[in-house]
Amino acid sequence: MRPFTYTRAKDPLAAIKLLGGNPNARFLAGGTNLLDLMKEDVERPTALIDISELGLTDIKTITAGTNKGGISMGGLGRNTDAANHPLIRQNYPLLTQAILAGASGQIRNMATNGGNLLQRTRCQYFYEVAMPCNKREPGTGCGALEGINRMHAIFGWSDKCVAVYPSDMAVALAALDAVVKVRNAAGQEHSIPFADFHRLPGDKPEQDTNLMHGELITAIELPQNRFADKSYYLKVRDRASYAFALVSVAAALETQGNTIRQARIAMGGVAHKPWRALKAEQMLIGKEATTENFKQAADAEMADAKPLEHNKFKVELGNRSIVLALQMAMNGGKA
Structure with a gap:
């Protein structure tokens, strides 16, 4: 060091x-x-x-503003406290499931909410300083592009970087349309919609987020929703112990009878950022919550996947994972 x-x-x-x-x-x-x-x-x-x-640890109901009635989590609050808080467990069980799937109790006790969002990729080429990596040293190349890329992206990658983003918590936050509150050097606070917080690699894979240097995450806000009864976080990994996702899916449904009024689906382990399955979501609105409709939505989303040499299995795995996560969500998290 x-x-x-x-x-x-x-x-x-x-x-x-x-x-x-x-x-x-x-x-x-x-x-x-x-x-x-x-x-x-x-x-x-x-x-x-x-x-x-610095404080910034409170979890509380938002009483004013565009997210009134939702929940605010302090940026320096611990993951353990977020996962176990009654307001989160009751209103956003999807987030609790994702946090608990993400790391051991010891790590959750230390890791902060804001820090969780700023995790860097676990790509082996990024960690091995003897190998080329545009994320670590721009302009050196991407070792994973033609290397061992089993764990890497199938959506949104560029010829500069094929790494995936590791956080489970962030996948649930993407599905829940979270907002990141940020304070700048002038002391002013502004909001970044979660969909815009993380970046795809493009020509600048070294820039993981749209957070500027010197800005501090003060809170994460969750808007009110009606997904609590029908949501589920599915994580597929190489071992049952704590490991990073091959594919994960955060699925949430709002229904009237058996008709889907709203759907939220986000995926982890497949892209440089939490991947919102927007095509699948749109296909499900107004449809019956049936396995056949879930399969059609999954097919539509995964049709745009661009696998690499060693991760073609992720396309079928992603397809099946979307269907299973939706089935589990529809059943209130029960098989």
């Missing part, structure tokens, strides 16, 4: 100013991802700004 300075911030604005004044500084909250990257010499910050004591 390389030398760095350490500063404990006393308030959010001070933290933002400290970070903004140094392009090689990083915020340190739970540290469950950043410290690993530093040990592997992937991340090389010259300064760490500890923000773990």
